[in-house]
Amino acid sequence: MTALGKTLKAICMRLSGSALVVILFMIIGGRFPAGTSAAGEANPLAPYPTLDGMFAEITQAAKDNPGNVELITYGKSVKNRPLYCLRIHRGDGKKRPAALIGGNIHGDEWIANRVAMGIAKRLIEGCGKAERETKFLEMTDVFIAPCLNPDGYAAFWKSGGRASAKASRTNANGVDLNRNFPEPSGGANFRTSLTGVDDEKSSGYRGPKPYSEPETRAIRDLAAERRFFGNVNYHCKAMQITPAKATSDAGAKRMMDMAGAYQKNQPGVRYSIIPWPRALPIFQGNMEDSLYHEHGCMSILIELQERKEFEEKSPKPNIRMWQRNPRNPETVVEDNYPACLTALEAAFRMTGGEPIPAEKR
Numbered sequence: 001m002t003a004l005g006k007t008l009k010a011i012c013m014r015l016s017g018s019a020l021v022v023i024l025f026m027i028i029g030g031r032f033p034a035g036t037s038a039a040g041e042a043n044p045l046a047p048y049p050t051l052d053g054m055f056a057e058i059t060q061a062a063k064d065n066p067g068n069v070e071l072i073t074y075g076k077s078v079k080n081r082p083l084y085c086l087r088i089h090r091g092d093g094k095k096r097p098a099a100l101i102g103g104n105i106h107g108d109e110w111i112a113n114r115v116a117m118g119i120a121k122r123l124i125e126g127c128g129k130a131e132r133e134t135k136f137l138e139m140t141d142v143f144i145a146p147c148l149n150p151d152g153y154a155a156f157w158k159s160g161g162r163a164s165a166k167a168s169r170t171n172a173n174g175v176d177l178n179r180n181f182p183e184p185s186g187g188a189n190f191r192t193s194l195t196g197v198d199d200e201k202s203s204g205y206r207g208p209k210p211y212s213e214p215e216t217r218a219i220r221d222l223a224a225e226r227r228f229f230g231n232v233n234y235h236c237k238a239m240q241i242t243p244a245k246a247t248s249d250a251g252a253k254r255m256m257d258m259a260g261a262y263q264k265n266q267p268g269v270r271y272s273i274i275p276w277p278r279a280l281p282i283f284q285g286n287m288e289d290s291l292y293h294e295h296g297c298m299s300i301l302i303e304l305q306e307r308k309e310f311e312e313k314s315p316k317p318n319i320r321m322w323q324r325n326p327r328n329p330e331t332v333v334e335d336n337y338p339a340c341l342t343a344l345e346a347a348f349r350m351t352g353g354e355p356i357p358a359e360k361r
């Protein structure tokens, strides 16, 4: 082990200890603000919460709003952590078409988690009170899964935001979950880390076979059960919108329309759209293509970044956490909240709230 390796190991061990204290604190005393740990020490990765802080935030949202929010544990991770999802609804007992908002399938992309939770909070606050949110929730029940890869999140936290992509982007088996879905037929077939590889040492390792991982199987089963018509998934940090790669002309146009609806409703900087098949003529075993081709759900992937940091071209920090995630998540939420709602509204109009039948994809 190198000197750097020893230092990292020491940091990891110290952080594991404090994580235990945090859990005990939560059992005894409840929640703590994201900027502090149980011992009142500064959280070095604030304003991002610890995994336990983030779990507490999710479960508390359901406890505080029993009439409009249901906490669903839709599966377990490799390390037996819960896969949480919040169903946000009008609370009138009426069954509505379902939409899914996901984030953080790559464990080191914490901004994705903040944006998904930020959307959840705004919908919960506005439900029955504000016109926009109430109208949106009259249309759809929204399922929000802010952390699709809790083991990756935990690994990144334990490393103080320094873990490599291999150790934190992937799940606890070292698999890139967003390359572990089946690849639809019809794409060019070449393997790079972008499309997923069979090399177990790569951060783009796609696993021994599609759906080899409990996290991806859980998404598959959730989608089969809830029959989503639309989905937005958050990543970082390329400032791009990647629609699911529909292989029919009509399907491709619909997907571009959904991506366009997102882009046009970004109040800050507008991200660029990566169209299929011109820019990316390959499948990647990713969640969006799987939701679209297996479940008929219109799905887009959003690569987030903070406008200000992007514009200022700030000096590159030497900790991976801050290379991957902006310092101020709140402005990123504001830049993406109306876009997310509008894109799902567009998907609803194009699908009638039903999955697209196989012959029309």
Ligand SMILES: [Zn+2]
Binding pocket: 106, 109, 235, 236
């Ligand atoms: Zn990602």
